[in-house]
Each structure stands twice: as structure tokens, then as C-alpha cells.
Amino acid sequence: MTERRISRPLPRTTSDVELMEHADGELAEAEVAIRLDREPDARAKVDAVRELGELVRGHLELSADAVHDARFAAMWRRIDSEIEVPASGLWARVTGWFDRHRGHVVTGVVSAGAVAALALILRPGGPDGAGVGRGPISVQPVAMRAAPEIDALDTPGGSSTVINLDDEDGHTTVIWVSPADIVEGI
Amino acid sequence: MSQRLFATWVAAVAASLVLGAAHPARADVTTECEFFEISAKAGPKAAIDGELKPVERKLKKAPFLTWNQFKLLSHSKRPLDKKKPEAISLKVGTATATLIEIVDKSKVRLTVTMEDDKGKQVVNNTTTVEAGDYVMFVHELAGNEGHLLSLTCK
Numbered sequence: 207m208t209e210r211r212i213s214r215p216l217p218r219t220t221s222d223v224e225l226m227e228h229a230d231g232e233l234a235e236a237e238v239a240i241r242l243d244r245e246p247d248a249r250a251k252v253d254a255v256r257e258l259g260e261l262v263r264g265h266l267e268l269s270a271d272a273v274h275d276a277r278f279a280a281m282w283r284r285i286d287s288e289i290e291v292p293a294s295g296l297w298a299r300v301t302g303w304f305d306r307h308r309g310h311v312v313t314g315v316v317s318a319g320a321v322a323a324l325a326l327i328l329r330p331g332g333p334d335g336a337g338v339g340r341g342p343i344s345v346q347p348v349a350m351r352a353a354p355e356i357d358a359l360d361t362p363g364g365s366s367t368v369i370n371l372d373d374e375d376g377h378t379t380v381i382w383v384s385p386a387d388i389v390e391g392i
Numbered sequence: 393m394s395q396r397l398f399a400t401w402v403a404a405v406a407a408s409l410v411l412g413a414a415h416p417a418r419a420d421v422t423t424e425c426e427f428f429e430i431s432a433k434a435g436p437k438a439a440i441d442g443e444l445k446p447v448e449r450k451l452k453k454a455p456f457l458t459w460n461q462f463k464l465l466s467h468s469k470r471p472l473d474k475k476k477p478e479a480i481s482l483k484v485g486t487a488t489a490t491l492i493e494i495v496d497k498s499k500v501r502l503t504v505t506m507e508d509d510k511g512k513q514v515v516n517n518t519t520t521v522e523a524g525d526y527v528m529f530v531h532e533l534a535g536n537e538g539h540l541l542s543l544t545c546k
Contacts, residue, residue: 383532
């Protein structure tokens with residue numbers, strides 16, 4: 207709406223039309239305000255007109271909202287009518303529960319998985335003090351490896367020779383078994 | 393308890409049970425060992441199977457200079473559980489490997505037994521060896537041939 211502010215001399219007694227224009231903000235404020243101070247009836251009319259305007263505006267806004275609500279209600283009714291009626295029974299209730307709480311279930315599973323993964327990673331070694339994280343035992347760099355130790359060796363029916371080899375791959379223990387009935391040696 | 397909290401709680405318990413059930417299977421396996429069964433002999437032309445790459449360098453040095461032809465008979469990787477003898481399938485004879493314990497987080501104490509093709513025990517050995525290092529059992533055979541079993545654990 208184009209705002210018209212007209213500055214013109216008012217007659218001595220302010221007419222109702224002018225009061226309505228003033229109430230609607232279409233007449234200059236200063237001149238009318240002086241007259242309204244002198245005319246209490248006019249002031250009451252302006253107030254009444256403003257109040258009536260507010261009422262009309264509020265009613266129109268409510269009507270507009272009511273139209274939207276009615277449209278949405280109709281949409282929901284149509285959607286509900288097109289959705290299949292859920293099957294009854296325990297399984298339907300279980301799946302329905304999961305459907306309704308899918309977000310929470312996923313959140314719970316992810317959280318529990320993260321906690322379990324952390325627990326697996328950070329857990330201390332087993333009774334043998336097995337390594338953490340990467341594998342059952344840790345492979346030391348070649349330079350830090352201790353030489354193999356023979357704890358027990360039995361070669362029934364033959365003789366044995368133990369040879370330790372060291373190279374860039376680490377240690378190699380060779381256990382050479384020569385049967386007694388073989389003449390050739392190593 | 394609200395439905396949301398209950399749903400989250402149920403899901404968390406379910407996931408923990410699943411993960412908890414999977415946990416013991418992993419804990420049982422304490423090391424994995426790789427076995428190479430090799431036949432060795434001397435011939436006019438040196439030959440080493442390509443699959444023997446991990447041990448090729450060792451086979452070209454003493455005390456293996458007796459032979460110059462090495463052929464892979466079998467290759468296997470086996471997870472070993474503590475104190476549980478594991479049969480190692482061989483082309484010639486049989487073998488078992490038993491993890492006695494893990495020492496200092498990086499060493500394995502193993503007992504290995506080998507029998508020849510007649511079922512006669514060739515060797516019964518317990519050795520403590522660093523992960524990544526090798527133990528090689530050599531059984532001399534008639535005709536300047538050899539039957540070797542190489543193992544390494546990680």
C-alpha cells in the first residue's frame with residue numbers, strides 16, 4: 207500500500223474521515239496531534255479506530271493461519287489414508303519399535319562399537335604380556351633381537367648339530383640331524 | 393526410564409554382547425607361524441624355487457652349500473594356541489608345533505617335533521626364538537639329499 211502523508215490545514219473541527227486518515231497514518235502527525243489534544247472526543251475516536259484496525263488485522267491473520275492449518279490437516283489425512291495399515295502381532299510391534307527408534311538404536315550401536323573398539327585397542331596384554339594392538343607378539347628390529355636359545359633337543363637315532371646364522375634378516379638357528387645310519391657327514 | 397534412553401541402552405548392550413562374543417576368539421590365538429617344507433639335493437645346475445624367496449639367501453650359504461637344488465614341498469601358515477599342539481601337514485613325514493609361551497612380548501617358546509615318512513621321530517626340540525627369526529630343521533637323507541623344515545613366527 208502506498209503511504210500518503212498529506213500535510214494540509216485542518217478545519218477547526220476535525221471530521222471523522224480526517225480522524226480515520228490520521229489513525230491510519232495518512233495525515234501529518236504534528237498538526238492533528240495538537241487538535242486532538244484540544245478535542246477529547248476526537249482522541250477517543252482515533253483510539254477506537256486504531257483498536258478496531260488491530261482487531262481486523264488480528265482476525266485476518268488468524269484466518270490466514272486457519273487456512274494453512276486446514277490445508278496441512280487435509281494433507282496429513284491423505285498421507286495417513288495412503289499408508290498401509292500396519293500388521294498386528296509381536297513382530298510388527300518389534301519392527302515398529304525399531305522404526306520409531308531407529309536413530310537411537312543406531313546411535314547406541316555406534317557408541318557401543320566405539321567404546322568396544324577403544325577397549326580392544328587399549329586393553330592390557332594377556333597373561334603372557336602379548337603385544338598391544340597390531341598383533342599377538344611384537345617383532346623387534348633385527349638389531350634388537352636376542353639370539354635363539356635351545357631349551358631342549360632330542361634326536362632319537364641320530365646326532366644333531368646346532369648352527370646359529372646371523373644376517374640382515376636376523377637370526378637363524380639350524381638344527382642339523384644326521385641319522386646314525388648315514389655315513390656322509392656335513 | 394524414557395523410551396529413548398531404553399532404546400539406546402538396549403542397543404549398547406546388544407553391541408557389547410556381539411563384540412564380547414568375538415573377543416575370546418581373538419584372545420585364543422597368540423601367534424602365527426609360517427612353515428616351509430623343502431627338499432634339498434645336489435645337482436649339476438643350481439635351482440631354488442621362487443616360493444622360497446624368504447629363505448633363499450640362507451640356503452645359498454653354509455651349511456647348506458652341500459646342496460644347490462632346493463624345492464618347495466609344502467608351505468603353510470598356522471595360528472598357534474598356547475599349549476595346543478598343531479599338526480603341520482608335510483609332504484614327507486609329519487610334524488607338530490606347540491606354542492609353549494610368549495616371552496618378553498617378542499619371543500616365542502616353541503616345541504617342534506618331526507617324524508620321517510616311516511613314522512620314526514627325527515627331532516623333538518624346544519627353542520625360544522624372536523618373532524621374525526627363523527628355525528630350520530635339516531634331516532639328512534641317504535643319497536646326499538635333505539629334508540628341511542623352516543619356520544618363523546610373528
